[in-house]
Structures are given as C-alpha cells and as structure tokens.
Amino acid sequence: MSALLRHFIRDNSWWLIIAVQLLSLTAHAQGDPLPSWNSSAVKQSIIRFVSTITNEQSTQYVPPEDRIATFDNDGTLWAEKPVIQEQFVVFRIIQLVKQTPALRNKQPYKAILEKNRAYLKTLGRKGLLDLMDLTHTGMTETDFHDAVMRFFAVVKHPVLGVPVAQLVYQPQLELLNYLRDNQFKIYICSGGTVEFIRAISQKYYGIPPEQVIGTTFRYAYVDSAGVNDIMRLKGLNPLNDKREKPVNIQYYIGKRPILACGNIGGGGDISMLRFCQGNKYPSLQLLVHHDDGEREFEYEEDDNESLNNAHRYGWGVISMKNDWQHIFVGPTP
Amino acid sequence: MSALLRHFIRDNSWWLIIAVQLLSLTAHAQGDPLPSWNSSAVKQSIIRFVSTITNEQSTQYVPPEDRIATFDNDGTLWAEKPVIQEQFVVFRIIQLVKQTPALRNKQPYKAILEKNRAYLKTLGRKGLLDLMDLTHTGMTETDFHDAVMRFFAVVKHPVLGVPVAQLVYQPQLELLNYLRDNQFKIYICSGGTVEFIRAISQKYYGIPPEQVIGTTFRYAYVDSAGVNDIMRLKGLNPLNDKREKPVNIQYYIGKRPILACGNIGGGGDISMLRFCQGNKYPSLQLLVHHDDGEREFEYEEDDNESLNNAHRYGWGVISMKNDWQHIFVGPTP
Numbered sequence: 076m077s078a079l080l081r082h083f084i085r086d087n088s089w090w091l092i093i094a095v096q097l098l099s100l101t102a103h104a105q106g107d108p109l110p111s112w113n114s115s116a117v118k119q120s121i122i123r124f125v126s127t128i129t130n131e132q133s134t135q136y137v138p139p140e141d142r143i144a145t146f147d148n149d150g151t152l153w154a155e156k157p158v159i160q161e162q163f164v165v166f167r168i169i170q171l172v173k174q175t176p177a178l179r180n181k182q183p184y185k186a187i188l189e190k191n192r193a194y195l196k197t198l199g200r201k202g203l204l205d206l207m208d209l210t211h212t213g214m215t216e217t218d219f220h221d222a223v224m225r226f227f228a229v230v231k232h233p234v235l236g237v238p239v240a241q242l243v244y245q246p247q248l249e250l251l252n253y254l255r256d257n258q259f260k261i262y263i264c265s266g267g268t269v270e271f272i273r274a275i276s277q278k279y280y281g282i283p284p285e286q287v288i289g290t291t292f293r294y295a296y297v298d299s300a301g302v303n304d305i306m307r308l309k310g311l312n313p314l315n316d317k318r319e320k321p322v323n324i325q326y327y328i329g330k331r332p333i334l335a336c337g338n339i340g341g342g343g344d345i346s347m348l349r350f351c352q353g354n355k356y357p358s359l360q361l362l363v364h365h366d367d368g369e370r371e372f373e374y375e376e377d378d379n380e381s382l383n384n385a386h387r388y389g390w391g392v393i394s395m396k397n398d399w400q401h402i403f404v405g406p407t408p
Numbered sequence: 409m410s411a412l413l414r415h416f417i418r419d420n421s422w423w424l425i426i427a428v429q430l431l432s433l434t435a436h437a438q439g440d441p442l443p444s445w446n447s448s449a450v451k452q453s454i455i456r457f458v459s460t461i462t463n464e465q466s467t468q469y470v471p472p473e474d475r476i477a478t479f480d481n482d483g484t485l486w487a488e489k490p491v492i493q494e495q496f497v498v499f500r501i502i503q504l505v506k507q508t509p510a511l512r513n514k515q516p517y518k519a520i521l522e523k524n525r526a527y528l529k530t531l532g533r534k535g536l537l538d539l540m541d542l543t544h545t546g547m548t549e550t551d552f553h554d555a556v557m558r559f560f561a562v563v564k565h566p567v568l569g570v571p572v573a574q575l576v577y578q579p580q581l582e583l584l585n586y587l588r589d590n591q592f593k594i595y596i597c598s599g600g601t602v603e604f605i606r607a608i609s610q611k612y613y614g615i616p617p618e619q620v621i622g623t624t625f626r627y628a629y630v631d632s633a634g635v636n637d638i639m640r641l642k643g644l645n646p647l648n649d650k651r652e653k654p655v656n657i658q659y660y661i662g663k664r665p666i667l668a669c670g671n672i673g674g675g676g677d678i679s680m681l682r683f684c685q686g687n688k689y690p691s692l693q694l695l696v697h698h699d700d701g702e703r704e705f706e707y708e709e710d711d712n713e714s715l716n717n718a719h720r721y722g723w724g725v726i727s728m729k730n731d732w733q734h735i736f737v738g739p740t741p
Contacts, residue, residue: 140616216658260618273662283473284662285593296654296679303686305658321629325549325638327660329606329617346629353636 108253111246111401117361117391118398121250124359128333129257135357139258143332145288145324145347146247148265148272150338151363152280154242154403156372157233160267166226167210183209208309211268212292215304223274237403243279244363245404247336251280254334262332264288264324266316266343288327290315316343321350331358338363339381339392340374348390360390367396371403441586444579444734450694450724451731454583457692461666462590468690472591476665478621478657478680479584481598481605483671484696485613487575487736489705490566493600499559500543516542541642544601545625548637556607570736576612577696578737580669584613587667595665597621597657599649599676621660623648649676654683664691671696672714672725673707681723693723700729704736 112118128137149155168187171178178184183206186194198206211219230239254261261282265272269289276282293308315323324332324347335351337344339362348360362385365374376382385392395402445451461470482488501520504511511517516539519527531539544552563572584594594615598605602622609615626641646652657665657680668684670677672695681693695718698707709715718725728735 140610143618269659270662277473285476285660287662291659294655294658296651296683298679298682298686303682305654318629321638322627325627326602326624327618329603329620346631349631349636350629353631 109249111249113398113400115398117393120391125257128357137333137356141356142259143328143330144254144259144261144334145264145332147337147344148263148267150340151336152247154371159239160271162230163226164206164210204311207311212307212309214307217304219270219307223271227275240279241403241405243404245401246399248404262286262288264320264347266290266314288323318346320347333358336361339376342376342380345381345384352388361393362390363393366394371395442582444582446731446733448731450726453724458590461690470666470689474689475592476661476663477587477592477594477667478597478665480670480677481596481600483673484669485580487704492572493604495563496559497539497543537644540644545640545642547640550637552640556604560608573612574736574738576737578734579732581737595619595621597653597680599623599647621656651679653680666691669694672709675709675713678714678717685721694726695723696726699727704728
C-alpha cells in the first residue's frame with residue numbers, strides 16, 4: 076500500500092471509501108462486469124459466452140427475447156446451510172403457539188420449540204408434508220405474505236448470526252447484473268415455495284416476483300362474505316426439483332434457458348442444466364461447488380452425480396474457494 | 409371528401425396512403441392513443457384510469473412494477489365463433505389420418521372428417537377430453553410447436569374466410585399498445601391451451617410467450633435415448649376458466665392485475681375481474697360485449713351473469729357496436 080493511501084486511511088478514511096468506489100466504477104466502465112470473481116477459466120467462459128451471443132455479427136447470436144436465464148436459489152444465490160425456509164417453519168410454529176398457547180404441549184409444536192431433532196427425524200415424508208401444510212396453508216395469500224415479510228424482517232442465520240439478506244452471494248449479484256445489462260430475462264427456479272421467494276426476489280436479487288418459479292400448494296379463489304382472495308389449501312404440489320424443473324420452466328416460460336445455473340448438493344439442478352443444453356441456441360451451464368469450508372460451507376453429493384454430469388457434458392463448475400474473491404454481499408459474516 | 413383528395417385517389421392513390429398514415433401518426437402524437445375507439449364513456453374511462461395511475465402526483469399512482477394487466481383471449485382479443493382451437497383439433501385429426509389412413513373409418517376421426525355434429529354431441533365431457541388428448545399429446549413439445557405453426561400458416565376462418573391473424577380486434581391492439589406505452593406488463597389469461605396461444609402471442613399481440621397463462625396438460629421431462637425434451641402426456645389440468653383464472657394468476661404472476669379485460673359469453677372472466685377489483689391499488693375492469701351481428705357476431709349469456717356483475721360492480725362494458733369504429737385488424741373480413 077502506498078504511503079499516500081496509508082495517510083488517507085489514518086487521517087481521512089472517507090477518502091479511501093471514495094477511492095475504492097471510484098476503482099470499482101472504473102472496473103465496471105472498463106469492462107470487468109464480475110469484479111468479485113477471480114480471473115479464472117469459468118469467469119472467462121461466462122464473459123466469452125455473453126460476448127458471443129450478443130454479437131449480431133456472430134453465427135452464435137441469440138435475439139434478446141430468447142436470452143432466458145434460470146437460477147436455482149438455495150445454495151446457488153444464497154447459502155443453504157440450513158435451508159432458510161426451514162427457519163421460516165420454526166418462525167411460524169412460534170407464531171402459532173403464541174396465538175394458541177395450548178399447542179405448546181402438542182406435537183409437532185413441542186418438538187420444534189424444544190429443537191428435538193430426534194423426534195423430527197421420526198416424522199418421515201408424510202409428517203414433513205403435514206408440517207409444511209401446518210405452517211404454510213389455511214390462510215389467505217395476503218396473510219401469508221405478511222407472515223413472510225415479518226420473518227425476513229427479523230430472522231438471522233443460526234450459525235453466522237447475520238440477517239438473511241447478507242447470505243446472498245456477491246459474485247452472483249454481479250452475474251445477474253451482467254446478464255441483465257445484456258438483455259437477459261432472469262428467472263429463479265427453486266425447490267422452495269414460490270411466494271416465500273417472491274417476497275424478497277426484487278429486493279435481494281432485482282428479480283421481479285413474476286419471474287420466480289417454485290414449489291406451490293393447492294389454491295382456491297374465494298369471493299364471498301367479504302373475502303376476495305386466494306386461499307392457501309393443504310397439499311404441496313410436486314416439488315420443483317430435478318425433473319420437475321424443466322417441466323415447470325415449460326409451464327411458466329415456454330422457452331428453454333440459454334444459461335442455467337445450479338449448485339452441487341442434492342443433484343436437484345441436473346435436469347434443468349440438461350434442458351438448457353438442449354436449446355437450439357448456444358447455451359451455458361454452471362454449477363456452484365461448495366468447496367470453501369472457511370468462508371462458507373464445504374459439502375458434496377454422496378454419489379457425485381452433479382459433478383459427474385458436469386464432466387460428462389462440459390458444464391462450468393464454479394469453485395467458491397478458487398473462483399470467488401468475495402463470497403457474501405455486504406460485510407463478510 | 410374534398411376535390412383535392414378525390415383527385416389524389418384517381419391519379420395518385422399512393423399520396424392518399426401517405427396522407428392517411430400521416431393523419432394516424434398525428435392522432436397518436438396528439439394524444440389519441442385509441443383511434444379505432446369511438447369517443448364514448450368507456451374510452452374516456454380507460455384514458456382517465458391510465459392517466460391517473462401513471463401520474464406521480466396523484467394519490468392513485470401505481471408504480472410501474474405493479475401495472476399488471478390480464479386479458480382473456482377468445483372473444484376478447486380475437487373472434488371466438490367458432491373457437492379457433494376447435495379448428496386446430498380438426499386440423500390435427502386430418503394430419504393423423506394422413507399418417508395412418510386406416511384411422512379414417514374409426515371414431516372419432518370419422519365423425520370429425522365427415523363433420524358429423526350429431527355424433528360429436530354424443531361424446532360428452534369424457535369424449536371431448538379424449539379428443540383433446542388425441543390431438544394435443546403423445547409427442548414432444550418441439551413437435552407440437554411445429555404442428556401449431558403449420559396450422560396458423562394455413563388456417564382460414566370457416567365463415568369469414570380470412571386468415572386467423574385477421575380475426576384480431578384492432579381496437580384491442582391499440583389498447584395493448586397504449587398500456588405498454590404506459591409501462592404495463594400485459595398477460596393473456598385464457599381457457600385455451602397455453603402453447604397454442606404462445607405460438608402466435610408475440611406476432612399477433614406483441615405479448616411474449618412467457619406472458620401467456622392458459623390451460624395445460626401433464627408433462628414429463630425425458631432425457632434419454634437421444635431425446636432431451638418435454639413429453640406432452642394425456643390428461644388436461646383444470647381448465648383455466650372462471651375461478652381457476654385468479655388461481656393461475658397467483659401461480660404465474662403472484663400479483664393482482666390493476667386492469668383485467670374479458671368478454672361476455674360463458675361467464676368465464678367474472679372471477680378474474682373480481683380478483684382484479686380486490687387489488688389494493690386502483691383498478692379497472694372491462695368486458696367486451698358481442699352486440700354487433702353485422703360486423704362480428706351477436707351473442708349473450710342465458711343467465712346474463714357477466715352483465716349482472718358488470719352492473720353490480722361498476723365494470724366497463726365495451727359495446728362492439730357503439731364503442732368500436734373498426735372491429736378487425738387489416739381489411740375488414
């Protein structure tokens with residue numbers, strides 16, 4: 076660091092802040108759209124892809140209306156250890172017990188309040204679906220939205236101790252902005268339930284609610300006795316995961332993405348990336364690899380299915396450790 | 409007509425064409441965004457509504473991201489006598505018989521080819537659903553799209569004898585443009601099946617495929633044996649009609665429209681308009697009334713349900729006869 080900079084830090088640290096912002100602006104203007112990414116092969120492949128498909132002189136040119144990108148959410152745009160929507164389940168249980176204190180001694184309320192993981196593990200698939208119904212349905216869409224907004228206003232990550240907004244990956248925000256600057260229309264395609272993500276998609280990612288695809292419940296429209304609203308009914312529709320992701324992309328968008336980005340965890344994004352790769356246009360597939368136990372979390376799949384597919388089909392693997400200079404938006408947790 | 413104009417028509421008709429285009433441009437520039445609409449109360453209510461909700465000084469201001477409009481399609485954006493998708497069923501049956509000539513003597517192929525309406529009436533709900541499966545499923549999404557494109561390239565209206573593109577209502581195109589100019593995001597919300605409409609939504613209406621909500625079939629994603637595609641499976645999901653329209657608007661958009669437009673026919677749009685009216689923002693509801701037997705078709709509902717709701721809730725009723733100076737885009741059929 077130069078003596079001049081040291082001087083500014085000691086005596087005029089606000090100058091340094093302005094200098095850093097100017098440097099960042101300059102980097103942007105000079106054409107580094109991904110400043111939090113290290114200059115690695117995957118970063119170069121992204122920039123090469125975007126430059127090519129937006130070049131009208133190229134045989135690989137893709138018209139703006141077909142520049143669809145789909146991103147998984149948990150583990151791809153924000154951290155997923157633990158999955159944030161699980162914390163919402165706990166939040167809702169606490170709310171319900173506040174409303175009806177007698178529930179405190181009833182299961183599964185009791186187990187959730189006491190963090191009795193042994194009991195929760197005995198619930199099985201049916202018990203977990205019941206828990207989703209209990210915490211996510213039986214109310215109007217308006218009331219559910221209010222509950223989600225209250226949750227995001229107060230929740231902190233149980234390990235990292237920061238608000239959820241700070242679990243968003245800074246390099247991915249830069250990628251989203253870069254794609255938008257190049258007239259991509261970006262969708263989230265997540266296993267999480269759709270209104271939960273829609274509540275924060277614009278604020279956290281700049282993605283409008285109508286560009287979020289997720290898991291849904293059954294609904295009924297009610298227009299009587301002073302109620303004019305969607306009622307949230309029990310019964311989760313098929314989870315928007317694995318082979319359901321292309322199916323729902325077809326339902327919601329009716330176009331294949333030319334860029335799809337998921338993460339290595341439960342193999343949930345393989346089909347979405349394959350569907351993208353079947354596009355008649357050139358396409359790019361990306362998988363976030365959680366290989367940075369120091370700055371985030373470190374985990375893989377038992378069967379290595381996502382990585383195996385990445386090697387087989389030439390997908391880009393984003394190493395959080397090597398490819399990302401910063402992990403989280405805002406102050407590092 | 410002035411002597412001057414008569415002179416131009418006789419000797420220099422291309423001058424007239426330029427003059428008419430200039431007049432039309434002037435009208436647009438001078439602020440009549442709906443030149444094919446007569447200066448009626450409903451036209452004024454539309455312009456007043458749009459002017460108010462886009463005025464940042466107004467207490468009724470609606471931010472651009474919440475300017476959602478939903479339009480029914482059959483009978484609202486194009487003529488529905490007969491429903492155009494019914495013609496596609498016939499088109500597909502003829503295709504299938506060409507591929508497998510032995511089907512010619514089998515039902516329901518035989519009845520369709522012979523226009524045997526008496527037989528078709530005996531089919532009932534189950535028979536009609538089977539007919540939809542037969543003509544719309546059992547293929548990849550790619551192949552289905554090709555079939556739809558072939559249909560739209562050749563089909564003509566059985567009574568009016570014009571291509572389907574000319575069954576679009578000119579005043580509605582002006583309304584769509586006017587709304588887009590004012591940063592509305594416009595969705596089609598139709599009982600027709602979604603990919604059928606998506607195939608022409610951009611070309612006919614300037615509405616991108618991903619902003620079309622319609623009835624869907626069951627799908628499965630297949631990625632094996634050289635096939636990487638969505639397979640269209642038998643089994644129509646619930647018809648996107650009546651109370652299902654608000655439900656699907658919730659699934660697809662997650663926001664209530666501030667403007668909803670349907671038509672008087674089967675009462676299919678009442679719930680969509682009511683859902684719109686429940687918006688926390690100011691909103692406008694419109695119903696097209698087919699009361700012009702000379703220039704289009706004349707029909708109402710047996711129970712008058714749509715009109716009754718329009719009177720009860722103060723919705724705008726668009727009289728095709730009195731409110732629209734022109735009906736169809738392009739040359740009048």
